[in-house]
Amino acid sequence: MSLFESLPIFFKGDKIYDIVYSKDFGGISDFSKSYNSTKTKKICIVSDSKVASYYMDAILDVVKNDYSKVVSFIFPEGEKSKTLDTVKALYVKLIEERFDRNDILLALGGGVTGDMCGYTAATYLRGIDFIQVPTSLLADVDSSIGGKTGVDFDSFKNMVGAFHMPKLVYINLSTLDSLDERQFYSGMGEVIKSALIKNSDFYYWLKENINSIKNGDSFDSDKLFYIVNECNKIKKAVVENDPHEKTGERALLNLGHTLGHALEKHMNFELLHGECVSIGCILATIISKNMGYLEASKADDVISHIKDNYKLPKLPEDIDIDQIVKNTHNDKKVSGNSIKFILLKNIGEAFICTDVNDEIMKDAFITYIKDYN
Secondary structure (H helix, E strand, O other): OOEEEEEEEEEOOEEEEEEEEEOOOOHHHHHHHHHOOOOOOEEEEEEEHHHHHHHHHHHHHHHOOOOOEEEEEEEOOOHHHOOHHHHHHHHHHHHHOOOOOOOEEEEEEOHHHHHHHHHHHHHHHHOOEEEEEEOOHHHHHHHOOOOEEEEEEOOEEEEEEEEOOOOEEEEEHHHHHHOOHHHHHHHHHHHHHHHHHHOHHHHHHHHHHHHHHEEOOEEOHHHHHHHHHHHHHHHHHHHHHOOOOOOOHHHHHHOOHHHHHHHHHHOOOOOOHHHHHHHHHHHHHHHHHHOOOOOHHHHHHHHHHHHHHOOOOOOOOOOOHHHHHHHHHHOOOEEOOEEOEEEEEEOOEEEEEOOOOHHHHHHHHHHHHHHOO
16 A cells, blocks of 8 residues: 555544545555454444445455454445435445444445445434545545435535544545546535635645646646645634534635525536536635625635636526525524625635625625626
8 A cells, every 4th residue: 555644633632533645445444353353243334336336346356354244335436325225225334234333334435435435424323423525526635534324305505414533535536537527526616615614725736736737647646645635624723613603603614505505406407516516616706706805906816716727517598597696595504594605704714794784795696697607
């Protein structure tokens, strides 16, 4: 195994888990031998049909001698599988295979797999262990980190969920070689979000390097590692200070998500999550400018960078803006009658604003459709 480094995650001074970077899956066996030295535990590999076709055999080969039983659970790929029905099917599998509280799940895939598998782990027998093995850029830089798990309910994004920390996040960067272009740029939606909330230097690095990160079908591995590691350091700092989103700082990670989630629901999940986050970041930037928090020149810089480089999907010209704004009131970030909207005071400096009303959101969306779509 070629190991880049490990990034430890701490809570209240105690290390909870490591984010491990590698170029293959071999290090998962090292963890398993330490975690399951008596070889009495069972493991279930959870993955969607597409990711499983690429990597399930490799994972099974790595862990086959480290557990008393190794089983797999494969579900249809896509956001539409991120439901309680899929969780129920996984419960049945675990019960049939006699999994108990000493056993462990492994989430192999992108954000859908990690969120759904993590929620199952959080709720099966009141909580069992799980490992995150992300295979998408979006999962590498965001959804696999920090212990948020959940599923969609009635088309409402992540409405049912729990905080449940993994035992390990293992990032095999070579899996990104199988990403198609659309998935790559979806992941970049969460990358730019991270830079905008906490790290202006990282933002300007992205501006300078965006065209050389991915050339055709290949990635610059050094730049890719830098991107993933910088995002994870940002999320590490935020999550360690506010692991359960109680003090407010963790809410900063929701930049672009309020209107992004509302758009994702309105489009019936036909757009990728990261695409909606990118559009949501532009909308939040427009609002930040319109409300006088962010200088116009910096707002224009952010908007043009995302619009010109992230290959955003074109929205219907007659999209129902009123309905999208209405959807925001069913978001988890609503407190009382106020939405905790994340805005920018500067590039790299986000804050929580509770003064963003429906008209402000509508005006921003009208501007987006008119000038940037």
